[in-house]
Amino acid sequence: MHFCFLYLCFSYFSFLVQEICENPEFIIGGANRTDICQGDLGDCWFLAAIACLTLNEKLLFRVIPPDQSFTENYAGIFHFQFWRYGDWIDVIIDDCLPTFNNQLVFTKSSQRNEFWSALLEKAYAKLHGSYEALKGGNTTEAMEDFTGGVTEFYEIKDAPKDLFKIMKKAFERGSLIGCSIDAIVPAQFETRMASGLVKGHAYSVTGVEETTFKAEKVKLVRLRNPWGQVEWNGSWSDNSKEWNIIDKSENARLQHQIKEDGEFWMSFDDFMKNFTKLEICNLTADALESDRLQTWTVSVNEGRWVRGCSAGGCRNFPDTYWTNPQYRLKLLEEDDDPDDNEIVCSFLVALMQKNRRKDRKMGANLYTIGFAIYEVTVVQMHGNKQHLQKDFFLYNASKDRCKSYINMREVSQRFRLPPSEYVIIPSTYEPHQEGEFILRVFSEKRNVSE
Incomplete structure (x- = not known):
């Protein structure tokens, strides 16, 4: 012992x-x-x-x-x-x-x-x-x-209309998908509801399928409770009548089992009504199962915010904002299938703060972090070597930015901008907060980041 x-x-x-x-x-x-x-x-x-x-x-x-x-x-x-x-x-x-x-x-x-x-x-x-x-x-x-992938978040109440298509495509390309139901107050964390679902609890998405029910197409989502028990008891749950109506071959294809193992099917409509958050972890090229799947071009940059030097806070603090680390991004090739005849480059920016969980016992809580993207000219960059100064940010608005600053390990967002040169400014919300970070840029086409 x-x-x-x-x-x-x-x-x-x-x-x-x-x-x-x-x-x-x-x-x-x-x-x-x-x-x-x-x-x-x-x-x-x-x-x-x-x-x-x-x-x-x-x-x-x-x-x-x-x-x-x-x-x-x-x-x-x-x-x-x-x-x-x-x-x-x-x-x-x-x-x-x-x-x-x-x-x-x-x-x-x-x-x-x-x-x-x-x-x-x-x-x-x-x-x-x-x-x-x-x-x-x-x-x-x-x-x-x-x-080593990168995650996109969806608030289900604000999700795009084609969310089921997004989930199905993500599942088919090997992405990892999770979801949860927000608990409004801490006392409700991991509280079982009458439906069998649990508030303040994380679930895995283990299947995204369609089937025919009474001559109509029905969208289904399979979920798993990590407890290994406690399941949804509504429509399409293990013991629901829907499974007696569809063809037996569909039961087999969907691997329907009446078993208290924490895994269950539910309709996509019920999923949308009950769950509040969805997370899709997109895989990078070195993790993909097949060369036939779409690969990303990935640029990785490490940095740190240092008090009095490079911890400038967000743009609300103009006297220090310009001192934050600055990363040049050159988008070189437009997408193959632009919408509305636009010439744009699709890319995703992910800012991750390092070691905060490991150092939590020493009082290191997550910072509130975010980033902004500015378009620059060669003249403004002074031969691509000059750190952009305070005046640049006083007179130039950002071309795009993350939706909000948030106290999570990583903030990520997808963007579509014309081919050009840009500068990404990662920062904490408040100035003078010290920490290390990693900034990753994933693009469908070639880019240069430094």
Whole structure:
């Protein structure tokens, strides 16, 4: 018996896996979403991302190298890989897990002797310094740490009319998709409603399909609750009458099962009525399953805000705003299929603040961050070497900007601008706030960023 070295586990004992059960296995019959059942840690956001990850074997086995076991070449350690601010890093852990009454305290599999999900959770906790650091979060954080991708957010009440098409296309190209229902007050977090849905809780989207019901097309969405139980009980739920009306072959195609496993179908209309947020993590070229899928050109820039030097705050602070880091972006090629005969370049900007979760125990909360984009001429750039000065921002409006400054790890947004030279200004909302960040630009065509 051992005491767990990870913070938060002071009230639990840690046992080696062999002390928890006989014949432990790393993975039994393939890693799938039913192997993920939430324990006492409030990390449903992380588990929802794992469930999405299991839908793409190539991505899954990059994060969880499969050539590991408790028998062959067993050395008491396991390793996992995560994307960390532009690089893939290896995290090595032992197989000592927190328990209470000889039961796993945190994530577990539905099969008592399967441990890949519990070990993955431990590795992710080590990456952030403790299990406690995983309490509360956004599914997109883990999605990006599993793939190196970039996330787009949708407030469902303000979502575009073609949201189902966006979801279906994203699912087909291997994107990871999560959703949640806002809880207005903290007391409502993870509160079960009469419908079987849970407020303040993260779900995985595990299927986006259409079927024929009473001679009409019906849009369906399949979701999974990381608890591994507690399901939607309305139309198209496991036991609903709709499944008795559609053809048996459709039941099979949609893999309908009457099983309390946390996974369920619901109509897209009910999805829109009940859920409030949707997150789609788009994969970068190195994570894509096939060369036939659309790839991005990706530029990665690292930087930092330093008090008195480069932490200028937002444009509300004109005396210091110009001191923020500045990144040149040259859009070189227009899109192949411009709308309304416009000559534009589609690109996505993602600003991510670094290490705030890991340093949270030292009081490092997330900053409120955002960015703006300015068009510049070669003359204004003085040969592309000069930092734009205060007067430039006093007399030139931004060409575009993120919708709002927000206290999330990453702020991202898609833009369509004419080919030209631009400068991106990433900043915190308030001046004099110190921290590191990574600025990524994803474009459908070639760009130069520096």
